[in-house]
Amino acid sequence: MGPGVPGMGIASIFYVMAALISPLREVVKSVRGESSAQRWMAVGRQFALAVGIVSSIVLLYLGIDAMVSRGLISPPDVADLPGHYPNWAYAVGILIALLLALVLAAWVVKLRVRWGSMGDDAEMIADAYRASIPVHEDLRQHGISKGRHRAALSQPVISLSVPWHDPAVTNVTTATDHLPMRGRHLLEPVSA
Amino acid sequence: MVGAKPTLTCIIPAYNEAASIRDTVESVLSQSEPPEVVIVVDDGSTDGTGKLAEEAGAIVIRPTTGTGSKAGAQSFALPYVETPFTMVLDADSVLSPTAVAELRSALMQDSEAAAACSFVVPRSRRTIWERGRYVEYLYAFGHGKQIQEIYGHPLISSGCFSMYRTEWLTRVGGWSTRTLAEDMDLTWTLYRLGGKVRFVEGAVCEPIEPDTMRMMSTQLKRWSHGFIQNVRVHRRGVLQRPMLRSIISVSFWDGMVASLFYLTVIPVLFVVFGPWALIGYVIDLPAIAVPVLFAASKRSEFIAALASLPAFLVLRQLNAYHMVRAMFTEFVLRRPFDVYEKGH
Numbered sequence: 001m002g003p004g005v006p007g008m009g010i011a012s013i014f015y016v017m018a019a020l021i022s023p024l025r026e027v028v029k030s031v032r033g034e035s036s037a038q039r040w041m042a043v044g045r046q047f048a049l050a051v052g053i054v055s056s057i058v059l060l061y062l063g064i065d066a067m068v069s070r071g072l073i074s075p076p077d078v079a080d081l082p083g084h085y086p087n088w089a090y091a092v093g094i095l096i097a098l099l100l101a102l103v104l105a106a107w108v109v110k111l112r113v114r115w116g117s118m119g120d121d122a123e124m125i126a127d128a129y130r131a132s133i134p135v136h137e138d139l140r141q142h143g144i145s146k147g148r149h150r151a152a153l154s155q156p157v158i159s160l161s162v163p164w165h166d167p168a169v170t171n172v173t174t175a176t177d178h179l180p181m182r183g184r185h186l187l188e189p190v191s192a
Numbered sequence: 193m194v195g196a197k198p199t200l201t202c203i204i205p206a207y208n209e210a211a212s213i214r215d216t217v218e219s220v221l222s223q224s225e226p227p228e229v230v231i232v233v234d235d236g237s238t239d240g241t242g243k244l245a246e247e248a249g250a251i252v253i254r255p256t257t258g259t260g261s262k263a264g265a266q267s268f269a270l271p272y273v274e275t276p277f278t279m280v281l282d283a284d285s286v287l288s289p290t291a292v293a294e295l296r297s298a299l300m301q302d303s304e305a306a307a308a309c310s311f312v313v314p315r316s317r318r319t320i321w322e323r324g325r326y327v328e329y330l331y332a333f334g335h336g337k338q339i340q341e342i343y344g345h346p347l348i349s350s351g352c353f354s355m356y357r358t359e360w361l362t363r364v365g366g367w368s369t370r371t372l373a374e375d376m377d378l379t380w381t382l383y384r385l386g387g388k389v390r391f392v393e394g395a396v397c398e399p400i401e402p403d404t405m406r407m408m409s410t411q412l413k414r415w416s417h418g419f420i421q422n423v424r425v426h427r428r429g430v431l432q433r434p435m436l437r438s439i440i441s442v443s444f445w446d447g448m449v450a451s452l453f454y455l456t457v458i459p460v461l462f463v464v465f466g467p468w469a470l471i472g473y474v475i476d477l478p479a480i481a482v483p484v485l486f487a488a489s490k491r492s493e494f495i496a497a498l499a500s501l502p503a504f505l506v507l508r509q510l511n512a513y514h515m516v517r518a519m520f521t522e523f524v525l526r527r528p529f530d531v532y533e534k535g536h
Binding site for chain 1: 256257259263264268312325328332335336338347363364366367368369370377381384386393411412415416419439441442445447449453475478479480481483486508511515
């Protein structure tokens with residue numbers, strides 16, 4: 001579950017398991033000198049949260065079980081289900097079946113992809129991505145094609161002594177060509 | 193200048209954001225370490241957004257014709273960027289005072305990091321939709337995203353506020369419009385190109401979230417289609433990266449299975465077994481409440497989060513509806529949805 005992606009526990013189980021094993025992973029990273037106190041704090045916090053989540057599920061189960069056994073609530077009749085196993089056995093069975101189905105599906109997808117063309121060359125990826133970026137007509141007029149083309153990215157050319165937030169410099173404009181001179185100095189698109 | 197921090201340009205795409213643009217620009221300029229340049233792309237606003245942004249202290253550029261999308265507006269501004277770092281911020285968002293400094297530090301500390309993103313929490317919690325989103329964010333950014341960060345693969349560098357090394361943006365050319373979730377597309381492309389993404393918990397972005405069902409539906413429709421479109425675009429490439437592959441897989445399957453479960457299986461079980469089946473809608477609430485209330489406690493918002501939990505259950509059903517609809521449209525009808533509709 002994440003923003004915009006509903007969930008019912010598959011991702012939660014994944015994150016809980018990831019959090020529970022993260023201390024072991026962090027020990028390995030510590031041995032390699034790749035960890036830090038800050039990382040350990042984050043790992044410890046998420047480990048504690050995972051324990052809290054598991055505890056809440058166990059408590060929920062115990063609570064429902066207690067209410068059912070005292071007759072406060074009556075569950076649906078599941079006597080017709082095969083085997084007459086306890087309810088928790090059905091729950092665990094369904095969970096395991098679901099996880100196995102997911103692993104199998106991932107494996108099938110992986111095989112399919114392995115048989116097909118991977119096409120994961122960096123330039124191909126970048127080219128495919130770039131091809132889907134529209135270039136506005138205003139930029140074309142400045143000679144800008146896909147993205148920008150400038151070599152000296154490591155040398156910021158904006159002069160910080162220029163009061164760029166001076167209202168005189170930054171008149172709202174409908175096209176960059178109409179910017180006042182100092183504004184133009186700052187806002188001319190960087191072309192080749 | 194030896195030891196100087198890399199300079200930064202802030203791009204704020206804006207379309208009819210008169211109600212919020214001033215707060216946004218002022219929030220950026222009042223940072224402990226403000227960006228050296230703040231550019232607002234006034235993408236054809238008719239409500240005076242550009243003038244307000246200028247008065248607040250931003251440089252305003254306006255394309256002669258609208259770009260038609262947030263990705264288009266951001267890409268329009270990219271050629272004007274001359275600083276090593278670039279950040280993007282939604283025009284309806286405000287930042288915690290040190291947010292920019294924290295993301296800049298994260299990028300400076302990790303030379304392989306192409307992007308850094310922040311904690312996100314809604315600015316307002318008045319309606320049921322904002323409250324539902326509040327819980328969703330507390331869960332996602334307080335738990336899931338933190339584990340993703342521990343394992344080195346935050347799923348998305350959120351579009352509402354992220355910082356990038358400009359050289360990476362230049363390499364890929366900006367923000368693509370091939371999917372409706374441009375932030376997800378860019379993040380996964382950066383991963384595939386070998387870049388890293390960092391999540392910085394201490395930096396907080398507070399956007400205005402949809403406050404009506406109609407606005408929320410517009411946003412969820414875009415997000416659901418965007419997610420599926422990105423899975424299709426990147427399905428081969430992300431398989432190369434085991435942890436990212438796992439995170440995307442569980443999100444995808446969880447989204448698919450849960451949506452179908454809520455909208456079909458539970459109603460059927462309700463008919464067969466009676467009201468007991470309805471427990472399926474709330475059975476995971478305790479497990480969700482633990483990380484949500486923990487994250488809320490850190491913000492001294494325990495009661496607010498507790499009171500908002502029921503709203504999350506409502507939002508989840510709306511989300512499930514849009515996810516199923518997007519699945520049907522994209523996979524069964526094979527009719528990609530490509531109209532960018534603003535929904536905050």
